[in-house]
Amino acid sequence: MxxxxxxxxxxxxxxxxxxxxxxxxxxxFGQFITKTDKSRHPVIVISGEMGDSQPNFNSDKLxxxxxxxxxxxxxxxxxxxxxxxxxKVWFSxxxxxxxxxxxxxxxxxxx
Numbered sequence: 001m002x003x004x005x006x007x008x009x010x011x012x013x014x015x016x017x018x019x020x021x022x023x024x025x026x027x028x029f030g031q032f033i034t035k036t037d038k039s040r041h042p043v044i045v046i047s048g049e050m051g052d053s054q055p056n057f058n059s060d061k062l063x064x065x066x067x068x069x070x071x072x073x074x075x076x077x078x079x080x081x082x083x084x085x086x087x088k089v090w091f092s093x094x095x096x097x098x099x100x101x102x103x104x105x106x107x108x109x110x111x
Contacts, residue, residue, distance in 0.1 A: 063091040065102045072097035077108035 065072040066083045072091065073080045091097040094104065 071105040
């Protein structure tokens with residue numbers, strides 16, 4: 001089989017292969033970027049008057065755990081929506097949560 005015949009036989013599949021390679025590379029690049037970008041932190045919007053150097057907010061309502069669980073969460077964590085409000089135990093700091101035997105949820109970004 002000559003090179004010309006091989007190219008003719010492969011030609012219908014080249015476009016599909018090219019599209020597959022582009023999509024696979026885009027996916028892998030996205031995975032790489034999200035795993036290596038450690039500078040991304042969650043954003044907390046706190047209402048306060050413009051110009052306040054210290055906005056008024058209740059810092060006791062940022063960290064919580066489930067009464068029956070072993071992990072603590074920040075309010076912006078994805079797992080926070082799965083804990084019913086009546087089952088939440090609130091902490092004023094991560095140190096308080098760890099001192100009571102809770103550890104930070106792995107899927108929760110933050111300190």
